[in-house]
Amino acid sequence: MKVSIDPELCYGSGECVYRLPSVFTVVDGFGAVVPGREDGDDxxxxxxxxxxxxxxxITVGE
Ligand code: SF4
Known part of the structure; x- marks a missing residue:
């Protein structure tokens, strides 16, 4: 699994962080993948x- 967030689309709602703080975080008011968790923890x-x-x-690839 490969998780990424398009900074052009994210507007910082924080929903991903609320749902899964082990994988998502907020950087400068926008969603981001926690460093080292780009595999989404599967x-x-x-x-x-x-x-x-x-x-x-949010894009989830294989
Ligand atoms: S990536 Fe996360 S913070 Fe950004 S818009 Fe989507 S749910 Fe909200």
């Missing part, structure tokens, strides 16, 4: 967080 909730991102800024 947690299925990462896909859920991506689907629920209000700006569709």
């Amino acid at each position: 947690d299925p909730e990462v896909r859920d967080a991506a689907e629920r991102c209000p700006s569709q800024a």
Whole structure:
């Protein structure tokens, strides 16, 4: 799993951080992947967080 956030789309709602703080964090008011957690911890909730991102800024690849 490879998780990334498009900074052009994220507007800092913080929902991903609320849902999964082990993988997502806030940097300068915008969502970011916690350094070293780009594999999403292989947690299925990462896909859920991506689907629920209000700006569709989270990408989950293989
Ligand atoms: S849920 Fe989406 S818009 Fe909100 S902080 Fe996370 S990546 Fe950004």
